[in-house]
Amino acid sequence: MLVTQFESAAHKAINLSQTQSRKATAVPVRKAQALAGRGLTFWLQWITSSLLLTLLLLTLASLKTGTIEPQYRILAIFALLGSVPVYSLLRVYYKSHGYLIGLARLFSAWLVVLAMLTALAFVTKTSDLYSREVILTWGVLGFVVLAGTYIPLHLLARRYYQEQQALRTSLIIGTGELAHDLADKLVRKRKEPMLGLVSADDEPQPTDCLYPILGNLAHLRELIAVYKVRCLYLALPLASAEQIEGLYIDLLDANVDVIWMPDLNSMMLLNHSVSEIGGLPAIHLNESPLTAYPTAAMTKALMDRSLALVGILLLSPLLLGIALAVKLSSPGPVLFKQKRHGWNGQVIKVWKFRSMRLHDDKEVKQASRDDPRITRVGRLIRRTSIDELPQLFNVLQGRMSLVGPRPHAVAHNDYYTGKIAAYMARHRIKPGITGLAQISGLRGETDTLDKMEKRVEYDIAYINNWSLWLDLKILIKTPFTLFGKDIY
Known part of the structure; x- marks a missing residue:
């Protein structure tokens, strides 16, 4: 049987993927999964830390004045509103960060929020309404609260994500440069078991492939069934557009996720991204970050x-x-x-x-x-x-x-x-x-x-x-x- 011939190579590929990926951090592939995963992680940690920060501020204000004055409630609201874009842009709660990097980003974000609140108080001439002792104490203890909630929640989020990724056995269709680059990223930067590559019918066979080539398209369904493949990456050149369409149609009943990786390496891309416009997929080749975000x-x-x-x-x-x-x-x-x-x-x-x-230089000279x-x-x-x-x-x-x-x-x-x-x-x-x-x-x-x-x-x-x-x-x-x- 064909699968038996490739079984040794496939198991070797899985072991290699799992061994190397233990040292890597997970990076989501699909945009929908990425947004969902990041959103869940972000809002869970943000809500927890924001509630504690607000409680800390109001407690300090109450201890100082004996009551919670309106200006401190307003300050808490502005802190909540300002922290969302700042934390999001600084990627504070991304699962891919290690603890030191995450804490450094968290510290930077907290400083930015405090700076924004200080600037707002200065512009509105309301800084005299606040106790310096309360604000300074809140600034220092606030980061302690943020760090104290970040570490355990970050650990739980990463463990859950790694367990989910370990179930996504994948194959790459293609043996070209794009396929090898993708395989490197899956093995070295993700916790995703990658079986190996599948050769397209008209692709030349590489002589120095680092990953096992498990067969060609004729063997694809057998490999999917035996190894319970959950994800297929189509890493074929743009010239193979007709073949890609045929593969997609053929795999609709195979119960696998099919992801097309367009080969755009030869193009000069500027802030490129993928989105959806009225239900139609759109690849943004050139877009200003100021309009994109x-x-x-x-x-x-x-x-x-x-x-x-x-x-x-x-x-x-x-x-x-x-x-x-x-x-x-x-x-x-x-x-x-x-x-x-x-x-x-x-x-x-x-x-x-x-x-x-x-001087009267007629031409601009550096x-x-x-x-x-x-x-x-x-x-x-x-x-x-x-x-x-x-x-x-x-x-x-x-x-x-x-x-x-x-x-x-x-x-x-x-x-x-x-x-x-x-x-x-x-x-x-x-x-x-x-x-x-x-x-x-x-x-x-x-x-x-x-x-x-x-x-x-x-x-x-x-x-x-x-x-x-x-x-x-x-x-x-x-x-x-x-x-x-x-x-x-």
Whole structure:
């Protein structure tokens, strides 16, 4: 019997999958399952922790004043409303996180919520209504409560998910590069028993396959029945569309989940995703994160403007001092305003402290090392990136973000468009004061095409992987990159 011939190889594949996947964390495959699993985990932990946080705040307020005053009830409501998007964007309750990573994200999210509440109290001029002792105690003990509920609930969620995943025996139809990449992810990043690969009729047989090839399509139903396969992945090239349709129709009565993995590796994708439009499946090849995730975009905008306002207030003595120094260093305005492309290519005026003498260059030229146009004060503020601080007002205006691809002069964009693939795709999100490229060593002059290509590569990577957590990491790392040798 055919199955007997492949039994040894199949059992070996299952053992390999189970052994390696013990060290991996589970990542959901299907979008519906992913949303359902994440939603259940999120809301269970959020409801538990929020109830305890609210109880803690009201208890502290009652102990302090002898009663629960209205402002503390309002504060609890705003904390609940603000925590949902922040926790979701920071992926606090994702099952795939280890305990340290999860606690770090939880701590960061709690700090963001506290910062948002502080900014709101400042703007509404209600900070005097609250006891500093109550708020500080709540801030400290609140994280203890969050951590205390997170650890046991996270453990239960992960164990339940792993038990469910262990029941999903799977096969991959295909033996090409896409099939091997998928097999690697199933074995190394999931707790999903993967039997092996099934060759399509017209596919060449690989000579160095790391996973057992259990047969071809003629053997498929026998393998499904004997090994109780629950999930089939169709990892075939787009050229095999007719074959994929035939397979799907043939497997409708096989009682297995059939998942098609489109081979899009050869395409330049930007924030790609899969959704449903009126019951029709849709693959989004190119989409701005700001339109794809409106709630996340709103949270990012709120965080940007809140932190920009706080930054302007805290740095106001420095801003005034630099403005005076620039004014005395050479004739001309304090601020330099240059037209640059913003979100979706819209032209905006980006503010900087003027660091150069007034000149009549007919073409926009990047600053270079020992540039004679730079003033003495300008050299200092450029070296420390202080000249970029007026862009906090651009952030406050909503034209820029704290984190995003650095905006280039319009003339530079016109020059590089057509010379670098997908160059203007970097404008599918708001430009930022700092970005992934800047903390990765790509600051300063881009005097060669290779340097600009590398910067664009990091900008596209930022858009594809954008999250509030990534923004926070970039903001934390930025101060450590301000004194690089390539800044002038």
